[in-house]
Amino acid sequence: MNPEDFQPDEQLLLHAVALLTGSQMAEPSQRLPMSLPEVGIGADAALSAMFDDVLGRSRDLGAPGFFAHMDPPTPPITWAMHLWTASRNQNLLHPDTAPRARELERLAVDWIAPWFGMSGGHMTPGSTVANLTAIWAARESGCRVVVSGTGAHLSIRKAAHLLGMEHRVIDDWSVADDLTNAVAVITAGTTSSGEIESLDAASDARWRHVDAAWSGPLRLSDRYRHLLDGIEDADSVAMSAHKWLFQPKESAFVLFADHEAAHKLISVDGAYLAVPNVGILGSHGAVAVPLLAMLLAYGREGVAGMIDRTMALIDELAELVDAHDDLESRSAPSSGVLCWRHKGVSVDDIKRHLPDDVLVSSTVIDGEPWLRSVAANPNADPAKVVAGVLQAAAR
């Protein structure tokens, strides 16, 4: 490498964009070497060499037949911002290396936190880390036990394990034991079925954390906001922007009712740092930037409209399923998740025989296997997905 290799190379970047949009085809290229190459092939040839693995063989999360996981396609404004942030490589750990980027993250938190009734917080690479961070703060405030419902995400079990806390799982919040030394984790949008647990549960818990990793963005929707009423009474909230806020990974929030007090509980000073290191991450990047840009481009209204559209698509899927004699759904869709299946062919067999351009996910609830569709893709075509499942069943 030469020092000039750190300067913007417009031709290379335009070539990357042309390959991305398909206006230029990649040169045929060898497979990636199985061990670290001794001599480089140059940046332009590397673009072509990476094309197939990175773009060609990736899953198109925005394809009409993709109605599966909590992972959305992302709008190009976020791609542009990723390019910019990679070029600047700001490190939010230290104000010297991120004079403005730190403020931009605070701005993103200021834009998002009030919708949840929270005073502030910070960004994390996902809700796994957001949950861990919130439960860490709860432990520092005196909680000894983590109590969750049966639908809690596995990250809650991981967090309890990492923090050396007991984890109790309960069926019914209304008959929970004394919670005065517990952090109660209430899931708003369970991973398997999208169920929003009662947000006023566990009122006697020392700390109430709401895991709204999936359904949190409904808070922005005029139509669906009420589904999360009560979230504003939590002590902390986790929400993944890389799920229903259409952000590139890794983008999420941990929010606190009193973020100043909570941040104090989870801050560590270091001699080489100008400001205390808050939370779990050390070095971390400017993940707020694509989110700010998207919200600026489309506004709360525009993004909420897109969430509403995906909710309508899952309703459409539920209607098609319910209207077909051979299909059944477990219940009406809940926060954009529908569990459904073919009455005569197993979930495994359906999954095995799905056409290449159709994908649904699967889950097991109370020992019963279900196909699962999640409203993360605004371009999903419910009729195509149903046809794909019926085609799989006929094989």
Ligand SMILES: Cc1ncc(COP(=O)(O)O)c(C=O)c1O
């Ligand atoms: C309810 C819930 N909580 C937490 C997580 C973990 O979030 P992330 O994948 O952003 O780490 C998920 C992921 O699906 C989830 O569904």
